[in-house]
Amino acid sequence: MAGNYQNELSSNLMRMKFMQRNNKRSDIAEDTNNTLNTSQNYGAFQISKNIVMIPSYVPCKPLFELGRMSFRNFNPEIEKLYNEQYTIYEQSLAKNSENTTTTTTETDLSAEKDISDEELARRYSTLVDSIGKKLKKKRSSSHMNQASPMQSSTSFQPFKKKKKFLKPNV
Numbered sequence: 107m108a109g110n111y112q113n114e115l116s117s118n119l120m121r122m123k124f125m126q127r128n129n130k131r132s133d134i135a136e137d138t139n140n141t142l143n144t145s146q147n148y149g150a151f152q153i154s155k156n157i158v159m160i161p162s163y164v165p166c167k168p169l170f171e172l173g174r175m176s177f178r179n180f181n182p183e184i185e186k187l188y189n190e191q192y193t194i195y196e197q198s199l200a201k202n203s204e205n206t207t208t209t210t211t212e213t214d215l216s217a218e219k220d221i222s223d224e225e226l227a228r229r230y231s232t233l234v235d236s237i238g239k240k241l242k243k244k245r246s247s248s249h250m251n252q253a254s255p256m257q258s259s260t261s262f263q264p265f266k267k268k269k270k271f272l273k274p275n276v
Contacts, residue, residue, distance in 0.1 A: 175188075
């Protein structure tokens with residue numbers, strides 16, 4: 107009996123509908139895999155002929171860090187900011203090409219600043235004031251809670267009554 111063992115399914119079993127469906131599925135899957143593999147390889151060879159590799163990043167337009175990008179006038183405000191930064195960048199390139207030395211002047215630094223020195227000083231002073239007020243409130247409340255033992259015996263601190271549930275009058 108061991109010698110009569112069959113590795114393949116019988117022809118009657120293969121002719122049944124559920125087996126035919128499985129065969130069709132496996133054939134279709136194999137065909138799609140074959141076509142994808144051949145088309146990917148063929149397409150890669152075709153594309154590689156059209157690609158020109160340039161090892162330099164110089165011709166690329168510089169990307170500025172605005173946090174957001176806009177293309178084809180989708181967000182005109184952001185594109186306006188981007189164009190302004192690009193003109194500043196082009197002007198700095200023109201200045202650098204005229205001056206071969208790499209020295210930074212006060213005008214270059216002021217063009218790169220987002221906030222002027224006066225504005226920064228004003229904002230810092232208001233920030234210090236607001237944080238000072240906040241800490242003052244915390245200090246005063248913590249001093250009230252930490253009364254000395256001499257004061258606690260002589261001073262009277264009333265206890266707040268706990269509010270109880272009141273039944274509604276019907």
